[in-house]
Amino acid sequence: MICRALQNKVIEAEIISGSHVGSRVFIPRMTLSPSDSNLPFILNRRQFPIRVAFSLTINKAQGQTLSRVGLYLPQPVFSHGQLYVALSRITSYQNIKVLIDNGCVKSQKGWTRNVVYKEVFA
Template identity: 50%
Template sequence: MLLRNVDKSKGLCNGTRLIVERLADNNIEARIITGHCFGQLTYIPRMIVEPTDKNIAIKFRRRQFPDNVCFAMTINKSQGQSLSNVGLYIRKPVFTHGQHYVAVSRVTSKKGLKVLILDEDGNVSHTTRNVVYKEVLQSIK
């Protein structure tokens, strides 16, 4: 999964999923498996990365690939994607408002959805709570 925008016109955006075809010293040959460029072969170069944290006294740069091996993703990272299979793992029986909808609505069919919810003791549960923070709703007119 790409972790930054590389080239939007070629479908290489933050969150794009790819299958690595070949690794080289300075680039990755990969096939795009999401978005409007699905199936296209692309090359991802090493990029210069500089920390943006102002508290770091020493300025340094490094070259690295803008990707990460991905076996799972957060609910936020999955927004806007359509997936044939979704496994939803809920460690605590609480969702903030809207997360449940985003997570469940990513899957294209009911058959492709698996949900595991654990209670506070780590036991399998069949329910969860959708929490709405009243402070957020008070500011809506």
Template identity: 55%
Template sequence: MIPRIRLQPSDTALPFTFQRQQFPLRPCFSLTINKAQGQSLRVVGLDLRSQVFTHGMLYVALSITGRRNDVYILAEDGMTPNVVYSEVLN
């Protein structure tokens, strides 16, 4: 549930009354790993519920911040699979 803040002006000089609702939301932004490459970000959240395309992409995503404590990872069972396509390696 998102709390609603109801605001009514206290100005009695208006010939009508009105009310406005405000929702306290914090803006956020998302980037793909490719778009984030070469940038420095203060805090990073990774959704690893689906597979990362390559090992290099995961490395880039984990190294965008300078500190381990600023990386938040969402993964099923706390792990992500290490998928290697052997037909690509040959």
């Protein structure tokens, strides 16, 4: 999901994978209470039922090792070696997901261009 709006009582998000791709969803804030609390008072907290994830640009990821990577490509990469850097950050290829949005190369869906300048290797 991509967070599109963060408000006091609701998060507006867009689903980017699965059977509901492109759908807008609203995630409300919920009151949560522990069921097995040994506290002398009632503990209530209001929070969004979400798991936080972090994002960074491909350039910022260079030199880091990550356990899981989701790569969102709304358009083809635009500089030399960028796709290699993005795909080589992961420790295991089972833990990478790539979403190519509107990507077509050679009239085949699901492809993106890997930009390589051969002059760099000369």
